[in-house]
Amino acid sequence: MLGISPSMALRFEVLARHNRARASRLTLPHYEALTPLFMPVGTQGTIKGLTNDQLEDLDCQIILGNTYHLALRPGADLLDTIGGLHKFMNWPRALLTDSGGFQMVSLLHLADITEEGVTFQSPVDGKPMLLTPEDSIQIQNKIGADIIMALDDVVKTTTTGPRVEEAMYRTLRWIDRCIAAHSRPHEQNLFGIVQGGLDPQLRDICLEGLVARNLPGYAIGGLAGGEGKDAFWRVVAQCTAGLPEDKPRYVMGIGFPLDIVVCTALGADMYDCVYPTRTARFGSALVSEGVLRLTHAAMATDYRPLDSSCTCMVCKRYTRAYLHTLVTKEAMGSQLVSYHNISHMMQLSRNLHSSILEGRFPE
Amino acid sequence: MEFTVRACSGHGRVGSLRLASGLEFETPSLLMITRRGLPVVIPPEMLMDLHPDSRACQFTPMHFLEDPLAAVVAKAGGVHKLASLTGFAMVAVARDSLGNEIAGEEASNLGASFETSSGRRIVGLEKYMEVVNACKPDLWVSLPDEVPHWVPEKRNRESVDHTSQWLDHCLSLQHAEHGNRCLGVVVGAGSLEERARSAEQAATRNVAGFSLAGFGLGEDVAQRGFHLEVAIAKLPNDKLRHVCGLGSPEEVLQAVGAGIDLLDSTYPYMLTKECLAMTFPLKMEVPLRNADRDMQPTPDHGVASGFSLAKVNLRSATYGIDETPLVTGCKCYTCKRHTKVYINQLLNSNETLAQTLLEIHNTYHYLEFFKAIRESIKADKFHEFRTWFTSQRVFGMTYDVSESFVA
Numbered sequence: 215m216l217g218i219s220p221s222m223a224l225r226f227e228v229l230a231r232h233n234r235a236r237a238s239r240l241t242l243p244h245y246e247a248l249t250p251l252f253m254p255v256g257t258q259g260t261i262k263g264l265t266n267d268q269l270e271d272l273d274c275q276i277i278l279g280n281t282y283h284l285a286l287r288p289g290a291d292l293l294d295t296i297g298g299l300h301k302f303m304n305w306p307r308a309l310l311t312d313s314g315g316f317q318m319v320s321l322l323h324l325a326d327i328t329e330e331g332v333t334f335q336s337p338v339d340g341k342p343m344l345l346t347p348e349d350s351i352q353i354q355n356k357i358g359a360d361i362i363m364a365l366d367d368v369v370k371t372t373t374t375g376p377r378v379e380e381a382m383y384r385t386l387r388w389i390d391r392c393i394a395a396h397s398r399p400h401e402q403n404l405f406g407i408v409q410g411g412l413d414p415q416l417r418d419i420c421l422e423g424l425v426a427r428n429l430p431g432y433a434i435g436g437l438a439g440g441e442g443k444d445a446f447w448r449v450v451a452q453c454t455a456g457l458p459e460d461k462p463r464y465v466m467g468i469g470f471p472l473d474i475v476v477c478t479a480l481g482a483d484m485y486d487c488v489y490p491t492r493t494a495r496f497g498s499a500l501v502s503e504g505v506l507r508l509t510h511a512a513m514a515t516d517y518r519p520l521d522s523s524c525t526c527m528v529c530k531r532y533t534r535a536y537l538h539t540l541v542t543k544e545a546m547g548s549q550l551v552s553y554h555n556i557s558h559m560m561q562l563s564r565n566l567h568s569s570i571l572e573g574r575f576p577e
Numbered sequence: 578m579e580f581t582v583r584a585c586s587g588h589g590r591v592g593s594l595r596l597a598s599g600l601e602f603e604t605p606s607l608l609m610i611t612r613r614g615l616p617v618v619i620p621p622e623m624l625m626d627l628h629p630d631s632r633a634c635q636f637t638p639m640h641f642l643e644d645p646l647a648a649v650v651a652k653a654g655g656v657h658k659l660a661s662l663t664g665f666a667m668v669a670v671a672r673d674s675l676g677n678e679i680a681g682e683e684a685s686n687l688g689a690s691f692e693t694s695s696g697r698r699i700v701g702l703e704k705y706m707e708v709v710n711a712c713k714p715d716l717w718v719s720l721p722d723e724v725p726h727w728v729p730e731k732r733n734r735e736s737v738d739h740t741s742q743w744l745d746h747c748l749s750l751q752h753a754e755h756g757n758r759c760l761g762v763v764v765g766a767g768s769l770e771e772r773a774r775s776a777e778q779a780a781t782r783n784v785a786g787f788s789l790a791g792f793g794l795g796e797d798v799a800q801r802g803f804h805l806e807v808a809i810a811k812l813p814n815d816k817l818r819h820v821c822g823l824g825s826p827e828e829v830l831q832a833v834g835a836g837i838d839l840l841d842s843t844y845p846y847m848l849t850k851e852c853l854a855m856t857f858p859l860k861m862e863v864p865l866r867n868a869d870r871d872m873q874p875t876p877d878h879g880v881a882s883g884f885s886l887a888k889v890n891l892r893s894a895t896y897g898i899d900e901t902p903l904v905t906g907c908k909c910y911t912c913k914r915h916t917k918v919y920i921n922q923l924l925n926s927n928e929t930l931a932q933t934l935l936e937i938h939n940t941y942h943y944l945e946f947f948k949a950i951r952e953s954i955k956a957d958k959f960h961e962f963r964t965w966f967t968s969q970r971v972f973g974m975t976y977d978v979s980e981s982f983v984a
Contacts, residue, residue, distance in 0.1 A: 258922070263929035266914065268620060288922040295898060296918070304914050514645035517652060527622050531661035536653070539613065539646045543694070545929065546615045553620075 222430040223360070224403045226462050230571045234454065234481040237570035240462055242360040243401055244300060245308040247275040249462065249483040250566040252474065252559040253310060254491065257283050261556065262491045263549045266305055272526070272553070273560045275307055276360070278486045281314035281353055282321070286337065290356040298358025309359035310486075313350045316368055327367055329384065347391040351404070355397050363433065364392040366407040371441035378411035385409045386423040393427065403430035405464060408453050411436060412445050421456035431462040434482070438467035447476055454481035471500065471562055478566050479575070490555035495548045497541035500558040506534070508551065513538035526557035578716075578757060578785055580604075580817050580838075586959035588809070588836040591951050594817065596715045597756055600632060600666055604817070605833045605954075607947045608635040608668050608841035609940060612675070613646065614660035617846055618932045619940065621661065623910065627937060628944045633666040635841035637673045638708045638717070639693040639700065646694070647708065655713030669709055669717035672790070672821045674843045683732075684739060689722045702743055706750035713755065718788040718819070719747040721762040725794040733767040737775040740764045740790075744782055759784045760819050766791035769807050776811035786817025789837070793822025798831070805835035826857070826946060830963045833950055845939035849932055852924050854903040855942040859949045861958075861965045909941035910934075 225241040240247045253276045254261045254269075261269060261277065269277070279299060284290070288302070296302050299309055318325050318334050325334040331346035347365040354362040365388055367381040389406050396404050406424040410416030424432060434453045437446055450465060457463050462483045468474055469487020477485065490500060497508040501521040507513075519529040520537070528537075528550045540547030569575045583603075584591040592604040611634045615621055624631055641650050653659035656667050673692045682690045688701035705720045722739035724732060744761045751759060761779040765772030779787055789808055792801055805820075812818060817839060820832050824842030832840060848855055902912035903920070911920070911934040923931035953962035 258926045258928055260923065260928050260930045263618075263933055265620065265623070265910070265930065265933065267623075267910075283926070287926050288918070292898060292918075296900065302916075302919055302922075304919075515648070531621070533649070533653070535645060535649045536659055539649060540615070544612055544615065545618060546612070546621075549618075549620070549929070 222403060223399065223401050224430050224462070226431070226460060228460070230573070232570050232573065232575040233479070235479050235566075235570050235575050236481065236483065237567045238462070238483060240483070242276070242308045242403070244306065244360050245275060247308060248564075248567045250474070250478045250570075251275055251484055251563045252469070253278045253484065253486040254556055254559070255280070255486055255488045258287070260303070262494075262552050263545075264553060264556065266303070268553065269305075269556075270307070272556050273564065274556070275563075276310050276484075277305065277307070278310045278312065279357065279359065280317055281311045281350065281357065282317035284311070284357055285314065285353050290353040293358070294356035298356075300358060308361070309357075310361040311354050311357050311359040311363065313363045313365040314345060314353065315350065315365045318345060327381075327384075329387075331365070347388045348395040351392050351395040352397075355402065358398075359402060361403045361405055361431065362396075364389050364404060364406050366409055366435055368407075368409060368436050369411060370439045371412055371436060371445070372439065373411065378413060379416055382410045382416045382420050386420060389424060389427060389429075393429075405429060405431040405433050407433040407435040407466070408457075409436045412441060412449060414449075414452055417449060417452055418456065421453060425456070425458060429461075431464065432457050433464040433466050435466050437465065438473075438487075446473075447480065450477050450482065451480045469559075471559075474562060475566070478570075490559050491552050494552035494555045497548065497551065499537075499551050500555045508534065508538050508541045510538075520551075520554050521558065524554065524557060524561065526554050526561075528554040528557070580786065580815065582815065584955045584957075586954040586957045587834060588806075589833045589950075589954050589959045590836060590838070591954045592817075592838055594838070596666055597758070598666075598715060600664065600715075602630065602632055602666070603951055604838035605829075605947060605950055606630070606633055606839055607944055608633050608666075608670075608839060610634070610674050610841065610843050610846055611636045611660070611667075613640050614650075614656050614662070614667075616936075617675075618849070618929070618936045620933065623937070624662070625664065627910065628941045630944045630948065631940065632664070633668065633839075634662065635668045635670045635674065636712070636714070638669050638671065638705065638712060638714075639673060639691050641708050641712060642693050642700065642704060643695060647711065651711040655711070657713065666715045667712075668819070668839070668841070669712060669714040670788070670819075670821050670841055671705075671718050671721055672723065674821075674824075674841060675846075684722050684736070686739065686742070689720070689739070702746045702750070706747055709747075710750070710752050710755075714758065716758050716760055716785060716817075716819075718760045718821070719744040719762050719784075721764060721788075721790045723762075723764055723790040724766055725791065726766040726796045726800070728767060730768065733765065733771050736764050736766075737771050737778075740775060741778040744779060744784075748782065748784070757783065757785045760786045760788040760817065762788050762790050763808050763812075764791050765804070765808070766794070766796070769803060772804050772807050773811055776808040780812050784816070786819060786838075787812055788819040788821060790821060792820060793824070793828070802831060802835065805832065805837070809836045827967060829946075830950070830966060833954075834959065834963060842943070845943045846936060848939050849936045852931075852935070854920075854935060855939045856904050857942075857946075857966075858969065859942075859945055861953075861962060903935075903938050904942065907938065907942065909938045911938040911941075 227239045228236045230237045238249045255278045336343045350365040367384040369381045406429045410420045464484035465482045468485045469489030499506040499520045516534040579595040582592045595601040657663045688699045691700045720743045722736040724736045761784040763776045765775040819839040824844040899917040953959045
C-alpha cells in the first residue's frame with residue numbers, strides 16, 4: 215500500500231490479484247473508487263440526458279469531461295470563479311479531464327502540432343490560436359477535476375515513420391512542462407500518457423521517461439485507432455509490464471466490453487469511451503450476448519427485457535418490443551437505451567472488480 | 578370510481594376523485610402529458626417523486642392504433658403495465674396534445690379524422706374502442722367529432738349528432754369489467770344552442786363524467802366562457818368534467834371558474850421547448866391591483882402562445898454569474914440541485930439534460946399552481962385568486978434560461 219506522497223492526491227491500494235489483473239481501491243479527493251472501472255464520457259460534464267441522481271444510481275464513480283468543450287463553454291474562468299466543475303455540475307463524485315489536445319486535432323480545421331503546442335483555428339472567429347502544455351494544465355487546474363491529463367503529442371497507430379518517434383520524444387518534453395505548470399498537485403493528479411505508436415522500442419523509452427517522473431498515475435494512449443487487435447493487446451501488455459505496480463493504469467478510448475476484459479487481464483484499471491452512449495442513439499443496446507439492434511423488425515415481437523441478467527431500471531420495466539416502438543420515434547427511447555448501456559458498463563466494472571477480488575476472474 | 582364535490586367557490590369546485598384502482602386525488606387536477614405512454618423528457622422513474630400530486634397523466638389512444646404498438650400494449654395488458662406506470666392515473670384523450678390543430682374536416686357516420694402516428698387518417702368507432710379496451714385507461718373520452726367554431730352551422734349540427742351517436746356506440750363497446758370510466762364528449766363549438774343540445778344529450782347517458790371539446794382552437798375568450806357556462810349548466814353537478822385544448826394559466830383559471838375538474842396541459846412543455854422556466858408567483862402576497870376588476874377574464878393575446886408574451890429578460894450581465902436556482906425556494910429536483918448558470922450552459926451546449934431539468938421544474942411549478950387554485954377554492958377566494966393572478970401576469974412570469982448570463 216502506498217501512502218500519499220507530496221506530489222500525489224490519490225491513494226491506490228491493490229486489494230487482490232489474479233495473474234496480472236488487479237482489483238483495487240483508488241481514493242481520490244472527491245471519491246473512493248473501486249477498479250477496474252469504466253468512466254462514461256460527459257463532454258460538458260453531463261452524460262447525454264442523465265441526471266446526477268441517475269448517474270449515482272448507476273454507480274458511476276468517475277466521469278470524464280472534455281477540456282476543449284468546457285474551455286469553450288462555459289469557459290475556464292467561469293468555472294474557476296464558481297469553484298470548479300464539481301460545484302458547477304453539483305457532482306459529488308470524481309471527475310477526470312482530458313488535455314484537450316486530442317479533441318482539437320480530431321475536431322478542428324487546420325489543427326497542427328509544433329514544439330510549442332497545438333496550433334488551430336479558433337472555432338469562434340477563425341483566428342490562429344495555440345494550446346500549449348502550460349495552457350492545457352492551467353485550464354484543467356481551473357476546471358478542478360480529480361485527475362488531469364498531460365498534453366501529449368498523439369499520432370494515429372496507422373502512422374509510420376519518423377513522425378511516431380518525434381511524437382514520443384515530444385510527449386516526454388511536454389510532460390516536464392506540464393509538471394512545471396501544474397499549480398495544484400495536492401488536489402489534482404496529473405497522469406502522464408505513454409505514446410510510441412506500435413513500436414516496442416519507442417514505447418519502452420517513453421515508459422522509462424514517464425516512470426522516472428514519478429507521476430500519480432499513467433495512461434496508455436495512442437491506441438483504439440484502427441490498429442489490429444493483436445497489435446493493440448501487445449502494446450497494452452508491454453505498457454502495463456513497464457508501469458509501476460502501485461499506481462493506476464488507464465487505457466484511453468476503450469469501450470468494447472471484450473477489450474476492457476482483455477486489458478484488465480493484462481493489468482489495466484481504468485477505461486473511457488463514448489461508445490455506450492453513442493451506440494444508444496442509434497438504437498443499439500449492449501447486452502451479455504453482444505449488441506442488440508432495437509431497430510430490427512424482429513424486436514417488434516420480442517417481449518423480453520433488453521438483457522435478462524441486467525437489473526437496471528430499464529430492464530426491470532420495459533420490453534424490447536416497447537423500446538423498439540420508441541427508439542426512432544421518441545427522445546425518451548434513446549434516453550432509456552443510454553441508461554441501460556451505462557448500467558451495462560458499470561455492471562461490467564463491478565463484475566471485474568469482484569471476480570478478481572473473489573478469485574474467479576477467468577470466468 | 579367515485580367523485581365527490583368537497584368545496585365550492587362560485588362555480589369552481591374542489592373534488593376528490595377515487596379511481597377503481599384505489600388511487601385518490603383532489604381536483605381540479607393537471608394531467609401530465611405523455612407520448613406513447615411515457616413522459617416526453619422526464620425520466621419515468623422520477624415521475625412518482627416529482628411532486629406530491631404528480632400522479633395523473635393523459636395519453637392519446639391514436640398513437641396506439643397500429644402495430645407494433647397496438648399489439649405491444651395489448652400483450653402488456655394495458656398502458657399502465659406497458660409504460661410501468663402502475664400507481665398512476667392514465668386518462669385517454671382522443672385529441673393529440675402536441676399535434677396539429679383540428680380542421681373540422683368532413684366526417685362520416687363511422688368516424689372522424691385524427692392525427693395518428695401514421696399521419697392524419699379517419700379513425701372509426703370499432704378501432705377506437707378496440708384500442709381503448711386494450712389500453713385499459715382509468716378514464717377515457719368517447720370518440721369526438723370535434724370541430725372549430727368557424728365551421729358552417731350544418732357541419733356543427735352534424736358534429737353534435739355524430740358525437741352523441743358515437744358516445745352511445747362507445748358505451749356499448751366498452752368492456753363491462755372496467756366499469757364506468759367514460760367521459761362523454763360535449764361539442765357544439767359555433768353555436769350556444771348546439772352546445773346546450775350536445776350537453777343535454779350527453780347528460781342523460783350513463784357515464785362517469787364529461788369531456789368538453791372544441792376549445793383551444795382560436796375562439797374568442799369571452800365566447801369560450803359562454804360555451805363553458807352553457808354546457809356545464811346542463812351537466813349533473815356530481816360528475817367529473819374534463820376539457821381538452823385549454824392549458825395556459827389563464828385558460829385553466831377560466832375553465833376552473835366555470836366548473837371544470839380535469840385538464841391536460843402542454844403548457845409546461847411548451848415553455849421547456851422555448852427554454853423558458855416558469856416563475857410566476859403562486860401566493861397572493863401582492864395586493865389586488867383593481868379591486869373592482871370585472872368578472873370577464875383579461876383578453877388573452879393569442880391563446881396558443883400566451884406564454885411567450887410574458888417573458889422577463891433577467892439578463893445577468895447586470896447581475897454577474899447567477900448561481901441561484903430557477904425559482905428560489907422551489908422544492909423541485911432541479912431547483913434543489915442546480916443553478917441558472919448551469920442550466921443556461923447546458924442549453925447553450927444543446928445538452929438534452931437541460932430539457933429534462935427544465936421540464937421537471939415547469940411541471941412541478943404548474944402542479945403547485947393547481948394546488949394554489951384548489952386552496953383558493955377551499956378558502957372560498959377563487960375569484961380573488963383569479964383576479965390577482967391575471968393582473969400580475971402583465972409584468973412577466975417566465976425566465977428565459979437560454980439568454981446568456983455571463984457578461
